[in-house]
Amino acid sequence: MFEKLVEVIGNYVEVEGKDIHPESRFMEDLGFTSFDFMSMLGELEDELDIEIDQQEAANIRTVGEATAYLEKLKG
């Protein structure tokens, strides 16, 4: 899941895959805007065939947290 996420992150910000770590924060470290983040989740919803809750997602700050959340949804 982490690798998948790194791939999709590349569609929103110009950060090389090797510079993305589980502890990287989307907004502060990777330069995401809040709407970039929401749009990325929308893309992942389609690709992974899951349904993401906007309010739950608002608490995600790092790539590691996002990975864990997506893995939980995917079961």
Next chain:
Amino acid sequence: MMYSTIREMLVTTEAKYGDGDAVRYKVGKDKIETKTYTQLKQDSERFSNLLKALGEKGNHIAMVGMSSYPWIVSYLGTVNSGSVAVPLDVALPAEELCELVDRADATVLVLDEMRADVMAVVKERCPKLKHLISMQKEVSDENIVSFWQAVNEQPFEFECEIEPDKLCTIMFTSGTTGKSKGVMLTQRNLAENATCLDMKIPERSVILSVLPIHHAYCLSMDILKGISLGSVICLNDSLIRVAKNIKLFQPNIILMVPLMIETMAKKLEEAAGLPPEIVKREVFGEQFHTIYSGGAYLNPDYIDLFAKYGVSVLQGYGMTECAPVISATVSWNIKKDSVGQLLPNCEAKVVDNELWVRGSSVMMGYYQMPDKTEEALKDGWLLTGDLGYVDEEGFIYLTGRKKNLIITKNGENVSPEELENKIGSERIVQEILVREKNSVIEAEIFPDMEYAEKTGVCDIKAVLQQLIDTYNQGAPSYKKIYSLIVRETEFEKTPSKKIKRY
């Protein structure tokens, strides 16, 4: 056609397009449900009758929820019965929502069940509140009224004389004092703002509404202007699904804030190697033609970028206190560096570089804040707090903000003082300054070193970060602090001992 009341707008459109779709929204994953203009008028009149039956006609009715058909019905049913609507931000913490319900003197609250936390405490916290209406609950009980059960029991004819200059909506906006202010708007303020400029938008256009419905920009331009044009108003169910919902609803027009436009631009650039018409078809659909941008400043470069794909981006400017549009761009007269031309119902002048505006959309004042009203209005002129100038054709150019207010890229207003007061009350924080940096909110803190030493705190930064994290947990996303700087020296002060902001 210009209207002076919201009721006139709905009645005229219903007479013209009664059987036509008024609102489209999702039920489940991809299924669309629709309501016609006749249904919208009838349901809103049923809601007006419900207020009358509850003995609340003419009172203040608060509504809290995502964009939804019941929200729109509640709003129209309230203002079209001579009552006062109080739209509130669904993302606020429960405590803050209760405070605003109470400060607005609301006697009825229409609430989305997603805020069950508010439902549990609001009656206790707001003694003036008499009725709680749930938008989803199927059957009423002694504490909570079911929206649909109660509305369906009412007749759908409601006649009421609406006075254009009477208060009809109170919208809360952040102020520099840290306490949000209730902007009082009349029927005329809102109706004329939405309809005084003929933007040559074809009637029955399909609009996808993606902005929060409690915002003046969304309420006035998506919903009210949409109704006046007999548009089909499609409701986006989540910011996560904007791209997907564009494909589903196939709109012609979307109102956006710059933050959204920037993300859409990234999607377009991602496919830059493909022919523009194919990219446009994939991202927006062939039927799409216009994005209206408002709420914050948009870099004009985006206008050129979207033009390559056959999409017009038209920038406007306004504030809730002006119901909200002050200037707008029309497709046949564009000056890219300007935020548009003054609306026909608005005049402007510049005083000490600050833009002052006057006209039929300027608010009555701030609810129960006469001092703040006096500061904002001078002889009918609204002091915008924005620095700028107006050219001979009435185009407005903005050069900066007079106040400290942070306007985030998605158009939310954040008062730095409010956040400073919250976090600054912690003992370990000696001084704090909150500001916007690189599009996120940043806090710079000078800690109380003596206190840290006494209490055996070794890692001050970690303790302060913990404080910020705790604050962030209860804050809506646009008020979250994403960057922390710890100072080793005190801030530079003004002669009156206030921290120098800039």
